[in-house]
Amino acid sequence: MFRSHVRPYGTVRELRPDVVVMDIRMPGMDGIEATRMITSNAPAPRVLMLTTFDDDNNVYAALRAGASxxxxxxxxxxxxxxxxxxxxxxxxxxxxxxxRRLIEEFANRPAAAAPPQRLDGITEREHEVLTLVGRGLSNSEIAAELFIGHATAKTHVARLLTKLHARDRVQLVIIAYGAGLVSPSP
Known part of the structure; x- marks a missing residue:
């Protein structure tokens, strides 16, 4: 066992333990930083934090630093x-x-949004048009934004309706949101 005034990585490298039992607060060096140093080089022993300071920030910091x-x-x-x-x-x-605390915190978090929908089979320009439809732009506004003709914008929207099997522009807006192309304004 080493004391905090000794360099932890040097001692670990010398002794090559399978497990290091580490405290969070030590004189001289923080246990989180010592854990980060110890686990940063392979082969590294496993680190087990043993502490009286069990607040969530310490738990997260220890796990991020490499504690097992x-x-x-x-x-x-x-x-x-x-x-x-x-x-x-x-x-x-x-x-x-x-x-128990971590599970309660996790259970109280809002549900994660569904992963973005994939948009296979549409061109880069159609992708741009779908984004603008998702933002609520009309065919004329899309044409102006992309420096294309009104008929061309209308054709892109029609192709999107066909390729994405959408009934109407409302469904295209839903698809744009589902694909993560647009998000609600605050």
């Missing part, structure tokens, strides 16, 4: 040893109390 686990110090010693074995075996582990 996050435990709180009020856990039983047997649970900490089991967690160390789990992390050494290549799995990840987060303390149940922290996991």
């Amino acid at each position: 686990g996050f435990l709180v110090k009020d856990m039983a010693l047997d649970d900490i040893l089991t967690a160390t074995r789990v992390v050494a075996a290549g799995d990840a582990l987060i303390a149940p109390s922290v996991t």
